[in-house]
Amino acid sequence: MTAPNHALTGAIIGLTVSNPILAIIVAVASHFVCDAIPHFDVPGKTAEDRMRSNFFLRFQIIFGGLLCLLIVLWLALARPHHWQLAVICAFAATIPDLLYVPRYLHVKRNGRDNMNRWWFWRLHNNIQWFQRPIGALVEIVWAGGTVIILSALTRGQ
Numbered sequence: 001m002t003a004p005n006h007a008l009t010g011a012i013i014g015l016t017v018s019n020p021i022l023a024i025i026v027a028v029a030s031h032f033v034c035d036a037i038p039h040f041d042v043p044g045k046t047a048e049d050r051m052r053s054n055f056f057l058r059f060q061i062i063f064g065g066l067l068c069l070l071i072v073l074w075l076a077l078a079r080p081h082h083w084q085l086a087v088i089c090a091f092a093a094t095i096p097d098l099l100y101v102p103r104y105l106h107v108k109r110n111g112r113d114n115m116n117r118w119w120f121w122r123l124h125n126n127i128q129w130f131q132r133p134i135g136a137l138v139e140i141v142w143a144g145g146t147v148i149i150l151s152a153l154t155r156g157q
């Protein structure tokens with residue numbers, strides 16, 4: 001899934017699971033569950049094609065990163081109970097995508113994907129069996145649902 005949806009999911013976990021260690025573990029695990037659900041990615045036949053495109057940089061990295069910052073700002077302003085844990089869990093739920101940064105930079109510099117260099121990149125890539133532009137519909141529904149839940153959690157405390 002896109003980073004903001006991972007962050008929203010992680011924030012909800014942080015506000016609902018009171019044990020911090022358990023919350024962080026569940027948040028990281030949520031990343032892989034969400035990635036297994038059909039989701040959006042920019043057009044392109046392979047991950048290499050997608051990462052090479054400027055649309056990927058503009059949409060997935062810059063726009064996605066800004067939305068993640070807005071989620072953190074939302075939590076910091078609303079200050080629900082355990083809001084700091086919610087911020088940590090939003091980060092934890094997004095971290096597997098941050099581990100893609102060296103792979104992304106390699107594609108940008110050399111034009112080639114070095115996914116096979118690390119088993120984790122391969123695993124993370126293979127979990128995402130469906131990532132196409134039409135997956136935006138799933139992302140929109142997920143974002144809508146998680147924003148509603150997060151609004152209720154930040155208002156109710």
Ligand SMILES: [Zn+2]
Nearest residue numbers: 001035096097
């Ligand atoms: Zn991912």
